[in-house]
Amino acid sequence: MNGSAVADPLASNLVSEGRPCHFPDPSRGFKCALGRDLPDNGVVSASPALVLILFPFSPVPDVPLHFQSVSELAALLEAKTITSVELTQAVIARTQAVEERIKAFNSYDAADALAQAAASDARRAAGQALGPLDGIPIGIKDVIAVTGQPLTASSKMLANFVSPYDATVTQKLKKAGAVVWGRLNLDEFAMGSSTENSAFHTTRNPYNLDCVPGGSSGGSAAALAAGEAIATLGSDTGGSIRQPAALCNVVGLKPTYGLVSRYGLIAFASSLDQIGPFTRTVEDAAITLQAIAGHDERDSTSVKIEIPDYRTALKTKKGPWRLGIPKEYFGEGLDPEVASAVEKAISYYEKLGCEIKNVSLPHTEYGVGVYYIIATAECSSNLSRYDGIRYGHRTADAKDIVDLYFKSRAEGFGPEVKRRIILGTYVLSSGYYDAYYLRAQKVRTLIRQDFLNAYNEVDAIITPTTPTPAFKRGAKADPLAMYLCDVYTIGANLAGLPGISVPCGFSSGGLPIGMQLIGQPFMEADLLAIANAYDSAHNWGRRTPEL
Amino acid sequence: MKYEAVIGLEVHVQIKTHSKMFTRVAAGYGQPPNTLTDPVVLALPGVLPVMNKAALDAIIKAGLLLGCDIAPLCKWDRKNYFYPDSTKNYQISQFDQPICLNGSVEIELPGPARNIQGEHKSIALTRIHLEEDVGKLNHGAFDSLVDYNRAGTPLMEIVSEPVIRSAEEAYAYLTSLRATMIYGGISDCDMEKGQLRCDANISIRPVGQTELGTKVELKNLNSISYVRDGIAHEIKRQIAVVESGGVIVQETRDFDGQTGTSHSLRSKEMAHDYRYFPDPDLMPVKVDEAWKARLRAECPELPFAKQTRFQADYQLPYTLTSVLVWDRALADYFEEAAQLAGPGKAQAVGNWIVNDLLRELGAAKLDLADSKVRPSHIAELVKLIDAGTLLTNAAKEVFIDMAATGETPAAIVAKKGLAAAPTDTAELEQWCRDAIAANAKSVAEFKAGKESAINGLKGPIMKASKGKANPKLVDETLRRLLAEA
Known part of the structure; x- marks a missing residue:
């Protein structure tokens, strides 16, 4: 536990000294402990009473452990009010209670989690607690390697694969004392925006079980929203953290490319993939990022830079900021309720004294096209290793080596993965490389330049995270319609920039809405501070679904 | 008709490093199968390559020794193909920007006699690039086994221009190249251990023709002598095919050094599209002047x-x-x-x-x-x-x-007690006088200027002394007496 932590969050969060409430207080409806109405009190709510019907909060005055934030629980653990075993038991119990409906996990190992929790408690008893994550159960997307645990990528190809090694982020979480908890569902090999492409099952959106949680890190977002973990890790190649975060009312951060090691992350598209946290608050995102960021000698694309104290930066970086609104992100296809929620968030920043500027990212329209060339090209090569020779699915009857490859891969991969491998193989083929891959790389450079030009004028860019709130399962059978879910998030991946989705309200149908903030390279401290200025005043992410 | 051969060699040289090209596991030979492996070598889900700088040092040094232009950037590409000897089903290699360009290998052709220096010639190089070696397949009667100990070993591919004209030149080229690599400490080049491997591209054309003939690739040339024998055999084979009215087919042939015969492995229709593209897992590495200067200073x-x-x-x-x-x-x-x-x-x-x-x-x-x-x-x-x-x-x-x-x-x-006995100069001088007296012909020849004639006198002296006379003293004494006479 570091020195800046609040000793008693229950006491400090409710006092009116400029520090906003950290969890909802049902008796006050949408009023905050500051004693005034929030600038935007829900998108559609005419009255607090109506909202209360739509989003009934826990009837008990205390938020159950499984819905508390990392920062709150860290304080409780430090004060020895609770133990990690109690907390982990609470999370396991909650998981057992709701998982049948949510289906966020591919697997979890309760005994292993409790053993880690007991070790954390022993450390703490010996006065050797490791920091704010010590004893906190953190769920892991099932593309990130954990020694001795399954690593399936939600694919039949790896259904029986158990990792013999830890990803660097896993090692870092373990060093920070976290309880590494559960294997979270995703679209097969992180290819998709709904978890419907999982070979095992589709995860449900905790706010509406008929809706998808988004994807590809849908399990990570849904588990957190449903109280099945205190924080989770996901990976983001074109929006796979931010999009499900927006759809499940949680904070999702995709760091700058190169800030977090990719070693041990099953590669989808190497030049776009980045691991990042899902949390209930921006402050929790800062705490979790702190643990996983930093250069790794096992990943040549991880960058050697000084890692600042992100949590402290939330307090020290106060703005006012210059925020850019790109017109290309507020055009056709944007749901009016989403637009309205994001515009309200923007007007809040304006009230804080921020300068709101219109900016242009003129190459935005090429983003999805460029993405589906580069990402598929890289994945066609990255997924070649799944051949049934050394591990993974191998066909039962193969005549010869070529037959073994064909059948093992035909049986092991699902349709979306095959589609992308075929696309990627095509764009890299002799005679097509220059027209597709090389040109896409050039346009990618232009897209990055768009952002860098904008950052001459603004500190960050605000956009909706997704065009619409969560959609029904099966609603987007057309792959192209599904690809457009990531239209606002892809730019940050192509440009390698940090992006964060922050909950900013609900639709009239009771579905969460997220706002995206895109920051400058390796300036996560600033991005988090900007996001926190809104999040700590609104705390949409502290609302919980009725399950 | 007279024909000339056009030969280009592709030589693979394993670089002698402690660890593999893209991971820390030891590189080595002769270990139990699949013991020199780790998650990266086995291409487990999620692993990433990290470049071994010692291997880059070695290839730059090789390039400097061979007078190559060293590229300012070491860039990596993926060569995609499916085969069980590769764990990723792509090989990390260098496609359009090899680290070394141009350069040459100096060779000495056989002289007219063993003790006479032969003609020197410079064989131009096209490029040298760095890549990772692949595993080894062992085919049994009912199954095939793969050993990944070799997989990921740093490997240089040295490509010559098609300027080699004979099997002898190819032999001299490999001898010189091999010595250069060993001298530079770059590789031990033990062909039995696969540390140096050679493929030859061979075509023939009538002398005077500038247009190239159809080339045949010769593989599995397991020793420098086999390279020479294989090329000589292939040149003869191609000439025989053409002379009998046949056409050379573009193909890959396997040469068996033991029997001195070759057979076709595959024809051109099997050619791959390797779908090369820059490896996104590896950042290009800048090679600056200071780096080159440091390695130049180490060049022997x-x-x-x-x-x-x-x-x-x-x-x-x-x-x-x-x-x-x-x-x-x-x-x-x-x-x-x-x-x-x-x-x-x-x-x-x-x-x-x-x-x-x-x-x-x-x-x-x-x-x-x-x-x-x-x-x-x-x-x-x-x-x-x-x-x-x-x-x-x-x-x-x-x-x-x-x-x-x-x-x-x-x-x-x-x-x-092997020291020569202290010389009795009087006795020695008598032996010399006796020899001069008894060998008038040698004396005359020596005096006429035939320096070697003096040896005709030394033999009898050695005999008289039973081999114990000090040759140096004998020589001096003889010359003194001959001068006096």
Whole structure:
């Protein structure tokens, strides 16, 4: 536990000294402990009473452990009010209670989690607690390697694969004392925006079980929203953290490319993939990022830079900021309720004294096209290793080596993965490389330049995270319609920039809405501070679904 | 019709590093199958490559030794193909920007006789690039097994221009290239261990034609001699095909060095589209002038330069230098011994090394480094002979003892009482006078200027002395008496 932590969050969060409430207080409806109405009190709510019907909060005055934030629980653990075993038991119990409906996990190992929790408690008893994550159960997307645990990528190809090694982020979480908890569902090999492409099952959106949680890190977002973990890790190649975060009312951060090691992350598209946290608050995102960021000698694309104290930066970086609104992100296809929620968030920043500027990212329209060339090209090569020779699915009857490859891969991969491998193989083929891959790389450079030009004028860019709130399962059978879910998030991946989705309200149908903030390279401290200025005043992410 | 061959060689050389090209697991040979592996070598889900800088150092050094242009950026590409010897089903290699471009290999063609230096020629290189080696397949009757110990070993591919014209030139090219790599400490180039492998692209055309013929790739040339034999065989085969009205088919052929025959492996229709693209897992590495300068400073003198210097500085004959300079350790050994022996004794030192030491090492199957005979021993031996303390026959005995015990020549001479007897100058002078009297013809020839005629007088003297006369003293005495006469 570091020195800046609040000793008693229950006491400090409710006092009116400029520090906003950290969890909802049902008796006050949408009023905050500051004693005034929030600038935007829900998108559609005419009255607090109506909202209360739509989003009934826990009837008990205390938020159950499984819905508390990392920062709150860290304080409780430090004060020895609770133990990690109690907390982990609470999370396991909650998981057992709701998982049948949510289906966020591919697997979890309760005994292993409790053993880690007991070790954390022993450390703490010996006065050797490791920091704010010590004893906190953190769920892991099932593309990130954990020694001795399954690593399936939600694919039949790896259904029986158990990792013999830890990803660097896993090692870092373990060093920070976290309880590494559960294997979270995703679209097969992180290819998709709904978890419907999982070979095992589709995860449900905790706010509406008929809706998808988004994807590809849908399990990570849904588990957190449903109280099945205190924080989770996901990976983001074109929006796979931010999009499900927006759809499940949680904070999702995709760091700058190169800030977090990719070693041990099953590669989808190497030049776009980045691991990042899902949390209930921006402050929790800062705490979790702190643990996983930093250069790794096992990943040549991880960058050697000084890692600042992100949590402290939330307090020290106060703005006012210059925020850019790109017109290309507020055009056709944007749901009016989403637009309205994001515009309200923007007007809040304006009230804080921020300068709101219109900016242009003129190459935005090429983003999805460029993405589906580069990402598929890289994945066609990255997924070649799944051949049934050394591990993974191998066909039962193969005549010869070529037959073994064909059948093992035909049986092991699902349709979306095959589609992308075929696309990627095509764009890299002799005679097509220059027209597709090389040109896409050039346009990618232009897209990055768009952002860098904008950052001459603004500190960050605000956009909706997704065009619409969560959609029904099966609603987007057309792959192209599904690809457009990531239209606002892809730019940050192509440009390698940090992006964060922050909950900013609900639709009239009771579905969460997220706002995206895109920051400058390796300036996560600033991005988090900007996001926190809104999040700590609104705390949409502290609302919980009725399950 | 007369034909000329057009030959280009692709040589793969394993770089001698402690660990593999993109991970820390040890690189090595002869270990139990699949023990030199880790998650990266096995391409487990989620692993990433990280470049071994020592391998990049080595290839830059190789490029500098061969006069290549070194690219300012080391960039990596993926070569995609499915085969079980590759764990990722792509090989990390260099496609459009090899680290070394141009350069050449100096070769010496066979001279008119063994003791006469042959013509030198420069074989131009196209490029040298760095990549990772693949695993090894072992095909059984019912299954195939794969061993990934070799997979991921740093590998250089050295591509020559198609300027080699004969099997002999190819042989000389590989000999010189191999020596250069060993000299630079880049590889041990043991072909039996697969540290150096060679594929040859061969075509023929009528002399005078500029257009190239259809090329055939020859694989599995497992020794430098097999390269020579395989190319010679292929040239003959192609000429025979053309002369009998046939057409050369573009194909890959396998040469069996044991039987001296070749057979077709595959034809061009099987050609791959490798779908090369820049490896997004590896950042390009800048190679600046300081980096190159550091490696240039480590570059050793190469065999041909050394040969020229040995001939000039030590007055060594070609036959000795042609043995000494091809092995860096042997050349260094010679220089150390020659320095210790002092001026005028280098040739004697060289003779002892080339004739006696190498024979002794061969008989005992020893490496030079393991021999008990050190350069100081050779120097001392030569000095004892020169001083007349040790006669030739006794010196041979001292050498054998020295090789067995590692004792100094002086100690062995003392131990065995091998010192030449103190010379009775009167007796020696009488033997000389007798020899001059009895060999008028030799005397006349010597006086007429035939220097070697003096040897005709030495034989009888040695016989009279039962081999114990000090050759140096005999020589001096004879010359004095002949001058007086």
